[in-house]
Amino acid sequence: MEEYNSKEDIQNELKQFGSYLVFLWTYQDLKVLKDSLPLSEIDIDDIVRIRVFDKDKELHIWRNGKSLNGRVRDDSKLKFIPNDQVLLGSVKEKVDELIS
Numbered sequence: 001m002e003e004y005n006s007k008e009d010i011q012n013e014l015k016q017f018g019s020y021l022v023f024l025w026t027y028q029d030l031k032v033l034k035d036s037l038p039l040s041e042i043d044i045d046d047i048v049r050i051r052v053f054d055k056d057k058e059l060h061i062w063r064n065g066k067s068l069n070g071r072v073r074d075d076s077k078l079k080f081i082p083n084d085q086v087l088l089g090s091v092k093e094k095v096d097e098l099i100s
Helices: 007-014 089-099
Strands: 002-004 021-026 030-034 047-053 057-064 067-074
Touching: 002 007, 007 057, 007 067, 021 089, 030 089
Parallel strands: none
Antiparallel strands: 002 067, 021 030, 021 047, 047 057, 057 067
């Protein structure tokens, strides 16, 4: 588990991702974005959770009190059984808009 103390820490982590999908939760909103994370437009204290996915990796950052903690998981190094995931509601609608 890593601690992310600045927007630059998060941006540096994103450099290892190819084309990616972002779920950004703030206290005000949920954004689903493709290939961008506009941190310059967001106060870091408003971030609740960030999940970034590319073909092989996931970045998961979450608020823990006043700090942001997170981890990167590289699925290309894991053996797993394929499984469908279910997205419902407004999250599914936002993802469908981006990938269609």
